[in-house]
Amino acid sequence: MISKTTVDTVFETSRVEEVIGDFVQLKKSGSNLKGLSPFTDERSPSFMVSPVKQIWKDFSSGKGGNVVAFLMEHEHFTYPEAIKYLARKYGIEVEETEQSDEQKEQANERESMYLVSEYASKFFQNTMWKTDVGQAIGLSYFKERGFTSETIKKFDLGYSPDEWDAFTNKALGDGYKLDYLEKTGLTIVKEEKRFDRFKGRVMFPIHSMSGRVLGFGGRILTNTKKAAKYLNSPESDIYHKSKVLYGIYYAKQAIAKEDNCYLVEGYTDVIQFHQSGIDNTVSSSGTALTSEQIRLINRLTRNITVLFDGDAAGTRASMRGIDLILEQGMNVKVCPFPEGEDPDSFARANSEEELKEFLEENSSDFISYKASLLMKEAKSDPIKKAELIRDMVNSIAKIPDNIQQEVYIQECSRIMDISENVLYATLAQIQKKEGKDSPTPRKREMAVVKEDAQPTKKVDQLYELERKIISLLILYGRKEEDFQDLLLKQNEETGQLELEPETQHAKVFEKIFLDLQEDEIAFSNDDFQQLYSVLIERLNSEEEFAVETIINNLEASQAKEITDILMEEEQYELHDWDRRDVPVKAKEDSISRLVSETILNLRRYLVSKKIEELSEEIKTPADDMDSSEILQEIMNYLSLRKILSDRLDRVM
Template sequence: MIDKTTVDRIIDAANIVDVVGEFVSLKKRGVNYLGNCPFHNEKTPSFTVSPAKGIFKCFGCGKAGNSVSFVMEHEKLEYADALRYLAKKFGIEIKERELSREEVQENNDRESMMVLSAFAQKYFSDMLHSHVDGKTIAMSYFRERGFRDDIIKKFQLGYCLDTRSSFSQYAAKQGYKKEFLVKTGLSVDHNGDLFDRFHGRVMFPIHSISGRVIAFGGRILKNDKKIAKYLNSPESEIYHKSFTLYGIFFAKKSITQENQCFLVEGYTDVLSMHQAGIENVVASSGTSLTTEQIRLIKRFTPNVTVLYDGDAAGIKASLRGIDMILEEGMNVKVVLLPEGEDPDSFAKTHSVTELKEYISGNETDFITFKTRLLLKDTNNDPIKRAALITDVMHSVSVIPDSIVRSVYVRECSRMFDVAEETLLQEVNTQRGKKIGATVAQNSSIVQQAKPEFHTPAIPTFVNNIVCEEQEKELIYLLLKYANVKLFAYTDEAGEEQVMTVGEYIISEIVNDDLELQNLEYRQIFDDFAEIIANHEEPKITRFIHHENLKISELVINIHSGEYTLSNIWKKMGAAEDNEIDFLSAAVPKAVTNYKAKVIAMAINNLSEELRTVTEETFEQTVTRISALNQVRTEISKQLDRPVLN
């Protein structure tokens, strides 16, 4: 881990003009620089770089950020790798904090394992192309599978000779330590002797996102049912299968360009898709999909299409993984290939045009696919049908976007012939178990506001209300004034207490179990809640240099003045240079205004539902509208204006 002092030095040294200027032709325009945006095609320059603020902003596509986020976005690097890139460019030595002797040794060992893996890849490739067994046995297998030379070379395929220790002995002679041969899993220690783990197998190197070889997959060429067909490297300091996707290094550029990622199961699926001309494809390599793998894809696109063969049992086993993709806020489509086909075989017998046409013509959203798949097993059994509905509603409940959830609830109501209100209640029940979990664990630490600052409580049945402008106002206040004292008061014990702007906003939203619907706003809110709950000081730099580029852009836009004061402030006579003087009145009013909007929209939604509700739910809907109207009356008094629908 790069220590904070070094990170600060890198950020201070990384002159935004020098960094961007390496990739964009910039011309000085006043105090700023102007150029054509590298993130979208434009003829008229709208990409502005501010050396004074250390930020960039494109007024065409909206992208914004700092030196680190520019490198991350342009070069498709992780945060730490972008820092290392800048450190090298500006001649800063990286000391990943004061490492202990054990940690230094661990880093050295890790690099040694990386070097050994690269050596092994070259050795296996040489055996495939130069050794007689490689050319006659292993290459014959690849030829039978229909792989061209360019694909074999691109993915650095190889062969481990079918002798017990040829590689291990050769590596030892070249000076590679036994310790690292065993740690990487390339060799197996048996009573002091080393044997090749992958002997007699064709080799598929597994690359990190930056292109370094970190592990291998090997396929046996013998027909021996007692031996596993595929064998992977074991977990090690350099290889964690839950964080790795096969083919991600070769696919990341295409995924970004196509704004879509195809997810398959095996190595040969990836190779055949690439050979057919579709490169935005990765594989989970037979392992259960993990959150870390999903987030790896999400760095390049929010759109995932899963390609399935006709194995129903295999599909059902992977449904939980797709729920995890939904939970990350990604868009999931499913394509079921013809019976007897898998991505490997299907890609070999179809052109790229045919492949794309089949996928676009047969992809289905995941919820619909799951419903149709599981409905076949219910056999009109009402108990099984109810269990299916609950299962599908669980998938809907994990979707972060409230509008998408609402659309699916309506569609499922039609498919299941179940009242939309009933399904919505089930979704809300399941979401209620998760909403605000992180904040709720620490909410007891957040101080309560004194009574006259409290806004009316929102009924618990109100949720999933989108109030974009009001949410932005709250985030604006958090980002600019979280540490500012809002008021001081004396508690019941006679001790003086102070509440900050951040503490007040967090407590008001958490106590009413409300949830911001904009995903970036919600992430910022949750980060602030955790920081405050842990009694830490919120710092704007944490969000300006956030690893989530969307959050970094948002914060920079606010910091650069793109977001201006709302009408709440203007009516109170506030201006950019004196708005802090109005916090004690404006912050509670902003929170109340947010709740007023939530109430107004909730009433409007229920009023619309009232036109179509059944006799059984009519009374409940009317009761809810009445309760909301009472809260609306209280809020109107606080705002000194009517709250309109």
């Protein structure tokens, strides 16, 4: 177990905006930061980070919490893993108590697979750097590719011995289970035999965005037709090829900073570009580009530049992935390399300045590049030209933004020398075929609600009222206000009961505590009851009340409730109401009214529930029950409810 001292130090040192900034591109929004949700596929930002409160909230998925909660949600870390990750990031030494054998046995399967992968990565590195064979074969290969020792170490490159079971035997000898060696794909088990998958290959560890080893790519060094040149780890619980980008861990900060991502094809392309100073480079690891991979980039930037190898096959293969990028609403540029060159070879042959200059001068908008390319292929063949124009419009149809579509249609019309009307008509045909045509306003008004439509969820009024009280304590607990109470007093002249105002000066938490205690009101929600006790105790004993320190010691469900409350106001910033000249009234303008109104509403709700209970009781009276007494009780509660309603009207 990690010591409490370490945990406290981690929370005190960590900055939520710095940690989340490694995974999501954040932009200033008032006192907060906002960005695209890393949990859902969205194009408008609904993800908010509060540096002041040290919490985050994703309004599209409903998730939220502190810095540890983010790592547990995004990276699927356990609590200890998240603490250790933060400790590594901020250079904090982790104090741990000795784990028992039983505790070690309880480590979950995913964690065991991560540990095996980390162990394998270190084994391959040690083999390459510390054995004669590793240096002679593995290290010399990377050196021949032009990689420096610093680059080789940065990417954790290694070598797997050309022996059938060297790695497997070493791992088993060090206490790792064959079951996890097999599940990660590092060891192949067939009947009674077991052997290393990556025998005799140089190794490229594949990292997650947080730096954990998910799997490996291995390149064979011998010329044999029986074995594949490159071999990847098989799919597993921790490694999904379609959701991983090679180099994303090393490139994420540069991508966000440069607001652009260079997308290449192979491992060595990425490594060579990083060595040349182009750190915002990633690769799809030799597999076809997927929507999940594009969304990884979309969290960091909306701009992608696809780099093509200088051959026709490479160009066509890369062009197929562009439509997927367009579907995600991203901006795409392309940069083809000269004939016979690829990013790796070109970067080796040119200086950093020459490489950057080439990328800047030869990166063009995809529509211009594709149109020019297709026109060269069509030449003077009208039938082929018609097919290629439809191909172009198909790509434009993938773009979700109508303005961007129109700009590309105009550009396509200019390059291909064809009228915009024809292109628009073709675009409409394609969208209609794909079911993308939107209904007219009249059609929307006449839309019939389906019989199986989900009924509107009923609001739990008691839950909302109790939550509002917790919210008031968190946001304004120590704020002093003048509260106007309306007291029942008898008019000396008429003898009638009347409501008379009386002003009381108090802190918000004192007012709430005394009112609830007076009516002996207890919360029905267990989380709220526990939060209420903690908040009242802390507000009463601490002059400097810091709610963010409370969150770190709460259960997950309670911490989420507090985060949701704290970030509710920030949701307005997502809509930029002030910029649209729509004033949003701040709660601070009417705290005393809000407190009084909430407590009165809670009282009225509880009185109404009591009336309902008594009414049900009188419907089925017991033999010994005096109905007249219950009726009188109901009448008293009805009078009380009317008084509360009158008071609410006055307050509101």
